[in-house]
Amino acid sequence: MNLRSRLGTKDFYKMMLGIAVPMMIQNGLTNFVNLLDNLMIGRVGTNAISGIAIANQLVFIFFLLMFGATSGVGIFSAQFYGKGDVKGLRDTFRFKLIMNTVIACISIVVFAVLAPTLVSLFLEGEGSAEDAAETLAVGVSYLKIQLVSLVPIGVSYAYAGTLRDTGHTKVPMLASIAAIFVNLIGNAVLIYGLFGLPALGADGASIATVISRFVEMGVLIIYTGTHGSFHKFIIGAFADFRVPLYLCRKFVLKSLPLMANETLWALGMAVLNQSYSYRSLSAVAAVSIETTIFNVMSVAFIAMGEAGGIVVGQILGSGDVDKAKDHAIKMRDFTVFCAVVFGVFMLIISPFFPRFYNVTDEVRSLASTLIFITGLIMPVIAFTHASYFIIRAGGNTLITFIFDCGYTWFIVVPLAWILSRKTGVSVPVMMFTVQWAEIIKCIMGEVMVRSGIWAKNIVK
Numbered sequence: 001m002n003l004r005s006r007l008g009t010k011d012f013y014k015m016m017l018g019i020a021v022p023m024m025i026q027n028g029l030t031n032f033v034n035l036l037d038n039l040m041i042g043r044v045g046t047n048a049i050s051g052i053a054i055a056n057q058l059v060f061i062f063f064l065l066m067f068g069a070t071s072g073v074g075i076f077s078a079q080f081y082g083k084g085d086v087k088g089l090r091d092t093f094r095f096k097l098i099m100n101t102v103i104a105c106i107s108i109v110v111f112a113v114l115a116p117t118l119v120s121l122f123l124e125g126e127g128s129a130e131d132a133a134e135t136l137a138v139g140v141s142y143l144k145i146q147l148v149s150l151v152p153i154g155v156s157y158a159y160a161g162t163l164r165d166t167g168h169t170k171v172p173m174l175a176s177i178a179a180i181f182v183n184l185i186g187n188a189v190l191i192y193g194l195f196g197l198p199a200l201g202a203d204g205a206s207i208a209t210v211i212s213r214f215v216e217m218g219v220l221i222i223y224t225g226t227h228g229s230f231h232k233f234i235i236g237a238f239a240d241f242r243v244p245l246y247l248c249r250k251f252v253l254k255s256l257p258l259m260a261n262e263t264l265w266a267l268g269m270a271v272l273n274q275s276y277s278y279r280s281l282s283a284v285a286a287v288s289i290e291t292t293i294f295n296v297m298s299v300a301f302i303a304m305g306e307a308g309g310i311v312v313g314q315i316l317g318s319g320d321v322d323k324a325k326d327h328a329i330k331m332r333d334f335t336v337f338c339a340v341v342f343g344v345f346m347l348i349i350s351p352f353f354p355r356f357y358n359v360t361d362e363v364r365s366l367a368s369t370l371i372f373i374t375g376l377i378m379p380v381i382a383f384t385h386a387s388y389f390i391i392r393a394g395g396n397t398l399i400t401f402i403f404d405c406g407y408t409w410f411i412v413v414p415l416a417w418i419l420s421r422k423t424g425v426s427v428p429v430m431m432f433t434v435q436w437a438e439i440i441k442c443i444m445g446e447v448m449v450r451s452g453i454w455a456k457n458i459v460k
Helices: 010-044 046-083 086-120 129-165 170-192 202-225 245-279 282-297 299-318 321-349 361-393 397-422 427-436 438-451
Strands: none
Touching: 010 170, 010 299, 010 321, 046 086, 046 129, 046 202, 046 245, 046 282, 046 299, 046 361, 086 129, 086 245, 129 170, 129 202, 129 299, 170 202, 245 282, 245 397, 245 427, 282 299, 282 321, 282 361, 299 321, 299 361, 321 361, 321 438, 361 397, 361 427, 361 438, 397 427, 397 438, 427 438
Protein backbone atom coordinates (compact mmCIF):
# COMPACT_ATOMS: atom_id res chain seq x y z
CA MET A 1 0.00 0.00 0.00
CA ASN A 2 1.58 3.31 -1.13
CA LEU A 3 1.39 6.60 0.76
CA ARG A 4 -1.43 8.03 -1.36
CA SER A 5 -3.65 5.00 -0.78
CA ARG A 6 -3.07 5.27 2.97
CA LEU A 7 -4.41 8.84 3.07
CA GLY A 8 -8.14 9.26 3.53
CA THR A 9 -10.43 11.67 1.72
CA LYS A 10 -11.66 14.94 3.17
CA ASP A 11 -15.00 13.29 3.95
CA PHE A 12 -13.21 10.43 5.73
CA TYR A 13 -11.36 12.74 8.10
CA LYS A 14 -14.49 14.85 8.58
CA MET A 15 -16.43 11.74 9.61
CA MET A 16 -13.66 10.53 11.93
CA LEU A 17 -13.21 13.91 13.60
CA GLY A 18 -16.97 14.34 13.93
CA ILE A 19 -17.01 11.33 16.23
CA ALA A 20 -13.58 11.77 17.80
CA VAL A 21 -13.53 15.50 18.62
CA PRO A 22 -16.36 15.38 21.22
CA MET A 23 -14.59 12.41 22.79
CA MET A 24 -11.31 14.35 22.74
CA ILE A 25 -13.00 17.29 24.44
CA GLN A 26 -14.65 15.05 27.02
CA ASN A 27 -11.50 13.07 27.80
CA GLY A 28 -9.35 16.19 27.62
CA LEU A 29 -11.48 18.11 30.10
CA THR A 30 -11.73 15.07 32.39
CA ASN A 31 -7.98 14.56 32.41
CA PHE A 32 -7.32 18.29 32.73
CA VAL A 33 -9.49 18.42 35.83
CA ASN A 34 -7.76 15.29 37.10
CA LEU A 35 -4.52 17.18 36.55
CA LEU A 36 -5.86 20.11 38.57
CA ASP A 37 -7.01 17.66 41.27
CA ASN A 38 -3.56 16.17 41.27
CA LEU A 39 -1.97 19.59 41.58
CA MET A 40 -4.33 20.58 44.41
CA ILE A 41 -3.54 17.42 46.34
CA GLY A 42 0.10 17.84 45.39
CA ARG A 43 0.12 21.09 47.33
CA VAL A 44 -0.98 19.14 50.42
CA GLY A 45 2.09 16.88 50.34
CA THR A 46 3.79 13.80 48.96
CA ASN A 47 1.95 11.30 51.18
CA ALA A 48 -1.44 12.66 50.14
CA ILE A 49 -0.67 12.39 46.44
CA SER A 50 0.79 8.90 46.91
CA GLY A 51 -2.27 7.67 48.88
CA ILE A 52 -4.70 8.96 46.27
CA ALA A 53 -2.57 7.57 43.44
CA ILE A 54 -2.74 4.09 44.99
CA ALA A 55 -6.50 4.30 45.59
CA ASN A 56 -7.09 5.49 42.03
CA GLN A 57 -4.98 2.62 40.74
CA LEU A 58 -7.42 0.23 42.44
CA VAL A 59 -10.51 2.13 41.22
CA PHE A 60 -8.92 2.02 37.76
CA ILE A 61 -9.29 -1.76 37.84
CA PHE A 62 -13.05 -1.31 38.36
CA PHE A 63 -13.22 1.22 35.52
CA LEU A 64 -11.54 -1.15 33.10
CA LEU A 65 -13.69 -4.07 34.23
CA MET A 66 -16.74 -1.90 33.49
CA PHE A 67 -15.20 -0.77 30.21
CA GLY A 68 -14.56 -4.35 29.15
CA ALA A 69 -18.08 -5.45 30.04
CA THR A 70 -19.67 -2.52 28.21
CA SER A 71 -17.33 -2.78 25.23
CA GLY A 72 -18.08 -6.45 24.67
CA VAL A 73 -21.78 -5.70 24.29
CA GLY A 74 -20.91 -2.44 22.52
CA ILE A 75 -19.52 -4.42 19.58
CA PHE A 76 -23.10 -5.57 18.98
CA SER A 77 -24.48 -2.05 19.59
CA ALA A 78 -22.34 -0.55 16.81
CA GLN A 79 -23.18 -3.33 14.36
CA PHE A 80 -26.91 -3.35 15.24
CA TYR A 81 -26.93 0.40 14.61
CA GLY A 82 -25.13 -0.03 11.29
CA LYS A 83 -27.74 -2.66 10.36
CA GLY A 84 -30.65 -0.43 11.48
CA ASP A 85 -31.90 -2.89 14.12
CA VAL A 86 -33.46 -0.77 16.91
CA LYS A 87 -34.71 -3.75 18.92
CA GLY A 88 -31.26 -5.32 18.94
CA LEU A 89 -29.78 -2.00 20.09
CA ARG A 90 -32.38 -1.77 22.88
CA ASP A 91 -31.51 -5.29 24.07
CA THR A 92 -27.82 -4.38 24.27
CA PHE A 93 -28.67 -1.33 26.38
CA ARG A 94 -30.77 -3.37 28.82
CA PHE A 95 -28.07 -5.97 29.16
CA LYS A 96 -25.44 -3.30 29.87
CA LEU A 97 -27.56 -1.80 32.67
CA ILE A 98 -28.10 -5.15 34.38
CA MET A 99 -24.53 -6.35 34.01
CA ASN A 100 -22.94 -3.06 35.08
CA THR A 101 -25.08 -2.84 38.22
CA VAL A 102 -24.13 -6.38 39.26
CA ILE A 103 -20.42 -5.70 38.66
CA ALA A 104 -20.60 -2.47 40.66
CA CYS A 105 -22.24 -4.17 43.65
CA ILE A 106 -19.66 -6.96 43.69
CA SER A 107 -16.82 -4.42 43.45
CA ILE A 108 -18.22 -2.45 46.39
CA VAL A 109 -18.09 -5.52 48.61
CA VAL A 110 -14.56 -6.47 47.52
CA PHE A 111 -13.10 -2.99 48.01
CA ALA A 112 -14.92 -2.44 51.33
CA VAL A 113 -13.48 -5.63 52.80
CA LEU A 114 -9.98 -5.61 51.28
CA ALA A 115 -9.12 -1.87 51.07
CA PRO A 116 -6.31 -1.86 53.70
CA THR A 117 -4.73 -5.01 52.31
CA LEU A 118 -4.82 -3.78 48.72
CA VAL A 119 -3.36 -0.35 49.50
CA SER A 120 -0.61 -1.92 51.63
CA LEU A 121 0.69 -3.83 48.61
CA PHE A 122 2.06 -0.57 47.21
CA LEU A 123 3.90 0.44 50.40
CA GLU A 124 6.72 -2.09 50.43
CA GLY A 125 9.45 0.20 49.06
CA GLU A 126 12.09 2.16 50.93
CA GLY A 127 10.75 4.98 53.14
CA SER A 128 9.87 5.83 56.72
CA ALA A 129 7.21 3.93 58.65
CA GLU A 130 5.44 7.22 59.43
CA ASP A 131 5.12 8.09 55.71
CA ALA A 132 3.85 4.61 54.92
CA ALA A 133 1.23 4.78 57.68
CA GLU A 134 -0.02 8.20 56.56
CA THR A 135 -0.15 7.11 52.91
CA LEU A 136 -2.11 3.99 53.91
CA ALA A 137 -4.65 6.02 55.90
CA VAL A 138 -5.16 8.49 53.04
CA GLY A 139 -5.53 5.72 50.44
CA VAL A 140 -8.01 3.63 52.42
CA SER A 141 -10.19 6.60 53.34
CA TYR A 142 -10.24 7.92 49.77
CA LEU A 143 -11.10 4.47 48.35
CA LYS A 144 -13.98 3.82 50.76
CA ILE A 145 -15.63 7.15 49.91
CA GLN A 146 -15.36 6.29 46.21
CA LEU A 147 -17.48 3.16 46.71
CA VAL A 148 -20.63 5.32 46.78
CA SER A 149 -20.02 6.28 43.13
CA LEU A 150 -19.59 2.80 41.63
CA VAL A 151 -23.26 2.12 40.78
CA PRO A 152 -23.75 5.58 39.17
CA ILE A 153 -20.60 4.95 37.14
CA GLY A 154 -22.05 1.65 35.91
CA VAL A 155 -25.31 3.30 34.85
CA SER A 156 -23.42 6.12 33.11
CA TYR A 157 -21.30 3.62 31.21
CA ALA A 158 -24.45 1.89 29.91
CA TYR A 159 -25.97 5.15 28.66
CA ALA A 160 -22.81 6.82 27.38
CA GLY A 161 -21.50 3.61 25.78
CA THR A 162 -24.71 3.06 23.83
CA LEU A 163 -24.79 6.67 22.64
CA ARG A 164 -21.16 6.47 21.50
CA ASP A 165 -21.72 3.14 19.75
CA THR A 166 -24.35 4.87 17.63
CA GLY A 167 -21.96 7.69 16.79
CA HIS A 168 -23.58 10.24 19.12
CA THR A 169 -20.62 11.40 21.19
CA LYS A 170 -21.73 14.95 22.00
CA VAL A 171 -24.20 14.06 24.76
CA PRO A 172 -21.67 12.04 26.81
CA MET A 173 -19.29 14.95 26.33
CA LEU A 174 -21.81 17.44 27.74
CA ALA A 175 -22.61 15.15 30.67
CA SER A 176 -18.92 14.87 31.41
CA ILE A 177 -18.47 18.64 31.22
CA ALA A 178 -21.24 19.12 33.78
CA ALA A 179 -19.61 16.56 36.06
CA ILE A 180 -16.20 18.15 35.60
CA PHE A 181 -17.52 21.58 36.57
CA VAL A 182 -19.09 20.16 39.74
CA ASN A 183 -15.95 18.20 40.56
CA LEU A 184 -13.66 21.18 40.10
CA ILE A 185 -15.75 23.47 42.31
CA GLY A 186 -16.21 20.71 44.88
CA ASN A 187 -12.48 20.08 45.03
CA ALA A 188 -11.62 23.70 45.62
CA VAL A 189 -14.25 24.02 48.36
CA LEU A 190 -13.76 20.70 50.13
CA ILE A 191 -10.00 20.18 49.88
CA TYR A 192 -9.09 23.60 51.25
CA GLY A 193 -12.24 24.38 53.25
CA LEU A 194 -13.59 27.45 51.46
CA PHE A 195 -16.73 29.36 52.49
CA GLY A 196 -16.38 28.31 56.11
CA LEU A 197 -16.44 24.57 55.41
CA PRO A 198 -13.81 22.31 57.02
CA ALA A 199 -10.66 21.55 55.02
CA LEU A 200 -11.00 17.83 54.27
CA GLY A 201 -7.88 17.36 52.14
CA ALA A 202 -7.86 14.04 50.25
CA ASP A 203 -11.31 13.08 51.60
CA GLY A 204 -12.69 16.32 50.17
CA ALA A 205 -11.37 15.41 46.73
CA SER A 206 -13.04 12.00 47.00
CA ILE A 207 -16.41 13.46 48.07
CA ALA A 208 -16.33 15.96 45.18
CA THR A 209 -15.67 13.14 42.73
CA VAL A 210 -18.60 11.11 44.08
CA ILE A 211 -20.98 14.08 43.69
CA SER A 212 -19.79 14.62 40.11
CA ARG A 213 -20.56 10.99 39.23
CA PHE A 214 -24.20 11.43 40.25
CA VAL A 215 -24.41 14.62 38.19
CA GLU A 216 -23.04 12.85 35.10
CA MET A 217 -25.51 9.99 35.50
CA GLY A 218 -28.40 12.42 35.95
CA VAL A 219 -27.60 14.37 32.78
CA LEU A 220 -27.37 11.20 30.68
CA ILE A 221 -30.63 9.75 32.02
CA ILE A 222 -32.62 12.98 31.64
CA TYR A 223 -31.34 13.83 28.18
CA THR A 224 -31.74 10.36 26.68
CA GLY A 225 -35.15 9.88 28.28
CA THR A 226 -36.48 13.15 26.87
CA HIS A 227 -35.12 12.56 23.34
CA GLY A 228 -36.67 9.20 22.56
CA SER A 229 -37.60 10.28 19.03
CA PHE A 230 -33.90 10.69 18.30
CA HIS A 231 -32.52 7.83 20.41
CA LYS A 232 -35.18 5.22 19.66
CA PHE A 233 -33.53 2.48 21.71
CA ILE A 234 -34.71 4.19 24.93
CA ILE A 235 -38.41 3.89 23.96
CA GLY A 236 -39.79 0.92 25.91
CA ALA A 237 -36.35 0.10 27.32
CA PHE A 238 -37.77 -0.09 30.85
CA ALA A 239 -41.07 -1.77 30.00
CA ASP A 240 -39.33 -4.92 31.13
CA PHE A 241 -35.77 -6.14 31.46
CA ARG A 242 -36.07 -9.28 29.40
CA VAL A 243 -33.32 -9.91 26.85
CA PRO A 244 -33.61 -12.85 24.43
CA LEU A 245 -31.65 -15.81 25.75
CA TYR A 246 -29.77 -16.36 22.49
CA LEU A 247 -28.58 -12.73 22.61
CA CYS A 248 -27.56 -13.06 26.26
CA ARG A 249 -25.38 -16.00 25.33
CA LYS A 250 -23.78 -14.01 22.52
CA PHE A 251 -23.26 -10.96 24.75
CA VAL A 252 -21.67 -13.02 27.51
CA LEU A 253 -19.42 -14.92 25.11
CA LYS A 254 -18.15 -11.63 23.65
CA SER A 255 -18.06 -9.73 26.94
CA LEU A 256 -16.26 -12.27 29.12
CA PRO A 257 -12.98 -12.21 27.16
CA LEU A 258 -13.02 -8.39 27.12
CA MET A 259 -13.93 -8.20 30.81
CA ALA A 260 -11.14 -10.64 31.58
CA ASN A 261 -8.80 -8.73 29.29
CA GLU A 262 -9.48 -5.31 30.81
CA THR A 263 -9.41 -6.64 34.37
CA LEU A 264 -6.20 -8.59 33.89
CA TRP A 265 -4.66 -5.67 31.99
CA ALA A 266 -5.53 -3.31 34.86
CA LEU A 267 -4.14 -5.81 37.36
CA GLY A 268 -1.03 -6.01 35.22
CA MET A 269 -0.64 -2.23 35.36
CA ALA A 270 -1.14 -2.38 39.13
CA VAL A 271 1.63 -4.99 39.38
CA LEU A 272 3.80 -2.82 37.14
CA ASN A 273 3.32 0.24 39.35
CA GLN A 274 3.86 -1.91 42.42
CA SER A 275 7.18 -2.97 40.90
CA TYR A 276 8.16 0.69 40.52
CA SER A 277 7.11 1.38 44.11
CA TYR A 278 9.22 -1.59 45.25
CA ARG A 279 12.26 0.60 44.66
CA SER A 280 11.02 3.46 46.88
CA LEU A 281 7.90 5.29 48.04
CA SER A 282 9.11 8.31 46.03
CA ALA A 283 8.43 6.34 42.86
CA VAL A 284 4.70 6.21 43.72
CA ALA A 285 4.40 10.01 43.65
CA ALA A 286 6.66 10.35 40.59
CA VAL A 287 4.68 7.80 38.57
CA SER A 288 1.45 9.56 39.60
CA ILE A 289 2.78 12.87 38.23
CA GLU A 290 3.93 11.20 35.00
CA THR A 291 0.61 9.38 34.55
CA THR A 292 -1.39 12.58 35.09
CA ILE A 293 0.33 14.53 32.31
CA PHE A 294 0.37 11.48 30.00
CA ASN A 295 -3.41 11.16 30.36
CA VAL A 296 -3.83 14.78 29.26
CA MET A 297 -1.43 14.46 26.32
CA SER A 298 -2.91 11.16 25.11
CA VAL A 299 -6.53 12.29 24.69
CA ALA A 300 -6.19 12.81 20.93
CA PHE A 301 -4.87 9.38 20.00
CA ILE A 302 -7.11 7.61 22.52
CA ALA A 303 -10.24 9.28 21.10
CA MET A 304 -9.12 8.58 17.52
CA GLY A 305 -8.59 4.91 18.34
CA GLU A 306 -12.03 4.57 19.94
CA ALA A 307 -13.72 6.53 17.13
CA GLY A 308 -12.04 4.34 14.55
CA GLY A 309 -13.32 1.23 16.30
CA ILE A 310 -16.88 2.62 16.25
CA VAL A 311 -16.70 3.53 12.55
CA VAL A 312 -15.20 0.17 11.56
CA GLY A 313 -17.85 -1.65 13.62
CA GLN A 314 -20.68 0.22 11.94
CA ILE A 315 -19.25 -0.50 8.48
CA LEU A 316 -18.91 -4.20 9.33
CA GLY A 317 -22.53 -4.19 10.50
CA SER A 318 -23.60 -2.82 7.10
CA GLY A 319 -21.78 -5.75 5.44
CA ASP A 320 -18.95 -3.88 3.64
CA VAL A 321 -15.89 -5.78 4.90
CA ASP A 322 -13.42 -4.39 2.34
CA LYS A 323 -14.33 -0.81 3.22
CA ALA A 324 -13.89 -1.61 6.92
CA LYS A 325 -10.36 -2.95 6.29
CA ASP A 326 -9.41 0.13 4.25
CA HIS A 327 -10.74 2.58 6.84
CA ALA A 328 -9.02 0.69 9.66
CA ILE A 329 -5.52 1.28 8.25
CA LYS A 330 -6.17 4.94 7.49
CA MET A 331 -7.61 5.49 10.95
CA ARG A 332 -4.59 3.89 12.59
CA ASP A 333 -2.14 6.03 10.61
CA PHE A 334 -3.93 9.22 11.64
CA THR A 335 -3.99 8.06 15.27
CA VAL A 336 -0.19 7.64 15.25
CA PHE A 337 0.24 11.09 13.69
CA CYS A 338 -1.74 12.64 16.57
CA ALA A 339 0.50 10.83 19.07
CA VAL A 340 3.69 12.13 17.43
CA VAL A 341 2.52 15.73 17.84
CA PHE A 342 1.60 15.37 21.51
CA GLY A 343 4.61 13.19 22.26
CA VAL A 344 6.93 15.99 21.14
CA PHE A 345 5.06 18.44 23.37
CA MET A 346 5.46 16.04 26.30
CA LEU A 347 9.22 15.97 25.75
CA ILE A 348 9.35 19.76 25.80
CA ILE A 349 7.46 20.20 29.09
CA SER A 350 9.10 17.28 30.93
CA PRO A 351 11.62 19.45 32.85
CA PHE A 352 8.99 22.00 33.94
CA PHE A 353 5.74 20.22 34.78
CA PRO A 354 6.85 18.56 38.08
CA ARG A 355 7.77 21.99 39.50
CA PHE A 356 4.07 22.66 40.14
CA TYR A 357 4.03 20.00 42.87
CA ASN A 358 4.95 20.45 46.52
CA VAL A 359 7.18 17.37 46.55
CA THR A 360 10.84 16.66 47.21
CA ASP A 361 13.55 17.40 44.66
CA GLU A 362 14.07 13.66 44.29
CA VAL A 363 10.45 13.15 43.24
CA ARG A 364 10.56 16.12 40.84
CA SER A 365 13.71 14.86 39.13
CA LEU A 366 12.37 11.33 38.84
CA ALA A 367 9.02 12.53 37.48
CA SER A 368 10.75 14.67 34.81
CA THR A 369 12.72 11.68 33.57
CA LEU A 370 9.64 9.43 33.48
CA ILE A 371 7.66 12.05 31.53
CA PHE A 372 10.45 12.28 28.96
CA ILE A 373 10.56 8.50 28.54
CA THR A 374 6.79 8.28 28.04
CA GLY A 375 6.85 11.12 25.49
CA LEU A 376 9.33 9.13 23.40
CA ILE A 377 7.20 5.98 23.38
CA MET A 378 3.80 7.69 22.82
CA PRO A 379 3.56 7.02 19.01
CA VAL A 380 4.24 3.32 19.60
CA ILE A 381 1.53 3.18 22.28
CA ALA A 382 -0.87 4.91 19.86
CA PHE A 383 -0.17 2.28 17.19
CA THR A 384 -1.02 -0.61 19.53
CA HIS A 385 -4.04 1.27 20.93
CA ALA A 386 -5.53 1.75 17.47
CA SER A 387 -4.76 -1.86 16.54
CA TYR A 388 -6.64 -3.01 19.66
CA PHE A 389 -9.85 -1.20 18.67
CA ILE A 390 -9.62 -2.42 15.07
CA ILE A 391 -9.29 -6.05 16.16
CA ARG A 392 -12.09 -5.63 18.70
CA ALA A 393 -14.52 -4.05 16.18
CA GLY A 394 -15.08 -7.38 14.42
CA GLY A 395 -16.10 -9.13 17.62
CA ASN A 396 -13.19 -11.59 17.84
CA THR A 397 -12.62 -11.00 21.50
CA LEU A 398 -10.38 -14.05 21.93
CA ILE A 399 -7.80 -12.55 19.57
CA THR A 400 -8.23 -9.23 21.38
CA PHE A 401 -7.54 -10.99 24.67
CA ILE A 402 -4.38 -12.62 23.35
CA PHE A 403 -3.15 -9.36 21.82
CA ASP A 404 -3.67 -7.16 24.88
CA CYS A 405 -3.71 -9.31 28.00
CA GLY A 406 -1.31 -11.95 26.70
CA TYR A 407 1.33 -9.32 26.00
CA THR A 408 0.83 -7.71 29.43
CA TRP A 409 1.12 -10.88 31.49
CA PHE A 410 3.70 -12.78 29.45
CA ILE A 411 6.04 -9.86 28.74
CA VAL A 412 5.37 -6.68 30.76
CA VAL A 413 4.64 -8.15 34.19
CA PRO A 414 7.50 -10.70 34.26
CA LEU A 415 9.95 -8.13 32.87
CA ALA A 416 9.01 -5.53 35.51
CA TRP A 417 9.08 -8.09 38.32
CA ILE A 418 12.53 -9.36 37.35
CA LEU A 419 13.96 -5.86 36.96
CA SER A 420 12.61 -4.73 40.35
CA ARG A 421 13.46 -7.85 42.37
CA LYS A 422 16.48 -9.39 40.65
CA THR A 423 18.46 -6.36 39.46
CA GLY A 424 19.62 -3.05 40.86
CA VAL A 425 18.50 -0.87 37.94
CA SER A 426 16.86 2.47 38.66
CA VAL A 427 13.16 3.27 38.15
CA PRO A 428 13.85 5.25 34.91
CA VAL A 429 15.78 2.32 33.44
CA MET A 430 12.95 -0.02 34.46
CA MET A 431 10.31 2.18 32.82
CA PHE A 432 12.40 2.67 29.65
CA THR A 433 12.91 -1.08 29.27
CA VAL A 434 9.29 -1.98 29.96
CA GLN A 435 7.83 0.79 27.77
CA TRP A 436 9.98 -0.03 24.76
CA ALA A 437 8.97 -3.67 24.96
CA GLU A 438 5.77 -2.25 23.39
CA ILE A 439 7.55 -2.74 20.04
CA ILE A 440 6.75 -6.46 20.37
CA LYS A 441 3.06 -5.62 20.69
CA CYS A 442 3.34 -3.35 17.64
CA ILE A 443 4.52 -6.26 15.54
CA MET A 444 1.69 -8.44 16.89
CA GLY A 445 -0.84 -5.72 16.05
CA GLU A 446 0.46 -5.25 12.51
CA VAL A 447 0.28 -8.98 11.77
CA MET A 448 -3.24 -9.33 13.20
CA VAL A 449 -4.68 -6.24 11.49
CA ARG A 450 -3.10 -7.02 8.10
CA SER A 451 -4.37 -10.61 8.22
CA GLY A 452 -7.99 -9.41 8.18
CA ILE A 453 -9.11 -12.22 10.50
CA TRP A 454 -10.81 -9.61 12.73
CA ALA A 455 -13.14 -8.27 9.99
CA LYS A 456 -16.43 -10.08 10.72
CA ASN A 457 -20.12 -9.15 10.65
CA ILE A 458 -21.62 -10.67 13.80
CA VAL A 459 -25.23 -9.38 13.51
CA LYS A 460 -26.33 -11.07 10.27
